[in-house]
Amino acid sequence: MNVPVTLFDHARDQLRNLCQVAGFADEDEAPATVLRELLGAAGRRPLTAPPVWLSDVADDATPVEFSLAFDASGERAVRILGETIPENPGPAANIEAAKRFLTHMAQRYAVNLDRFRAVEDLFLTERPQGKFALWFSLILRPGRVPALKVYFNPLVRGDQAARGLVAEALRRLGLRDAYDTVERYALCRGAADKFSFFALDLDDGPLSRVKLYVSHDSGDSSTVERAATAVDGVDPLALREFLTLAGGGTGPFAGRPLVSSYSFVEADSGRPGNYSLYLPVRDYVPDDEVARAQALAHLERAGVPAAELDRAIGAMTSRPLSEGVGLVAHLSLRLGRFGSGTTVYLSSEAYGVTPSRARAAAAL
Structure with missing residues (x-):
């Protein structure tokens, strides 16, 4: 009798392959262990069953996405973005499941929850609005303890409350002046610019960050060039x-x-040390073959060999890239004194592949 493949089985194999690309030892089981706990009950469901919750982490409702960071220093990091889904999901139940996962991580890796607790009442309401309330990012580097970041939803109390919510969270975290900086450089086009994530590094290091994300509807290069000038030393032309x-x-x-x-x-008060730009490349290419080519054009300019990207893509899938769009979901560029580099975000496609635009048009 064949044992059905679960979501965890599928994602674990992808993660192991990706970790090999990044130089992890084959016997390192820490990535698979944290992935199992992050996925929760959803990870135990067979892939033959539909997703129990329509997670917004990925286009096909898979509650996990992987990425490979190519640091300008030459280091590589594997990242897991995920949402913890319980047996009986719902807005409130998902929050409770996420908090249980966070408690387990804090006990295992001595994660500091002080900053999380300082703002959780702002973002974790009894009736959350929006597409999510609490996501996690796990940053994995060979030979190191996993680092954890939490993502809150600034729209959790509605669009109108988002700016006040972010301003109060920053005040509580000792970054009162940071809001004015973001408003001046990134919130410049009225309703077209809005907060999308409020994230916290959960560690005690001097570079433990608060990260603010702003989405730019119909933005162009001039929009993000202006936003980047908030960070000293960043060349907007990049x-x-x-x-x-x-x-x-x-x-x-x-x-x-x-x-x-x-x-x-906190030491810098209102001046950010880094700026990052996220490009949802899957919306602007006909298929993943073109997405790969465009990613390579940038990576090769940055000194990253084409083989590294191809190995990362091969770690995720063996399907022809021309048949789908969305495997290469995002590309990001990081600039600033906390470290520069490029990150490629790769969809698990556990529940389905979005057809290429040519295939979709042919099917009409």
Whole structure:
């Protein structure tokens, strides 16, 4: 009798393959262990059954997405973005499951929850609005303890409350002046610019960050070039080059929005140390073959060999890239004194592959 493949089985194999690309030892079981706990009950469900919750982490409702960070220093990191799904999911039940996962991580890895507790009452309401309330990012590097980041939803109390919510959270975290900086450089186009994530590094290091993410509906290169000038020493023209090579042009990007993010540490008060630009490349290419080519155009300019990206893609799937779109979901460019580099975000496609735009058109 064949044992059905579960969501965890599928994602674990992808993660192991991706960790090999990043130089992890074959016997390192820490990535698979944290992935199992992160997925929760959803990970135990067979892939033959539909997803129990329509997670917004990925287009096909898979509650996990992987990425490979190519640091300018030459280091590599594997990242897991995920949502913890319980047996009987719902807005409140999902929050409770996420908090149980966070408790387990804190006990295992001595994660500091002080900053999480300082703001959790703002974002974790009894009746959360929006597509999520609490997501996690796990940053994995060979030979190191996994690092944990939490993502809150600034829209959890509705669009109108988001700016006040973010401002109060920053005040509680000792970053009162950070809001004014973001408003001046990134929230410049009225309702077209809005907060999308509020994230916290959960560690005690001097570079433990608060990260603010702003989405730019129909933004173009000038939108993000202006946003990047909030960070000292960042060359805005690097963003234009990134969009030209990786995004096929300078915009406007009228599909899924470009996203800016700022990294703040308490010692710097209101001045961010890093700026990142997130490009949802899957909305602007006909298929993953083109997405790969555009990613390579940027990575090769950055000194990353083509073979590394191809190995990462091969770790996720063996399907022809021309048959689908969305495996290469996002590309991001990080600039600033906390570290620069490029990250490629790869969809698990556990529940389905989005057909390429040519195949979709042919089916009409």
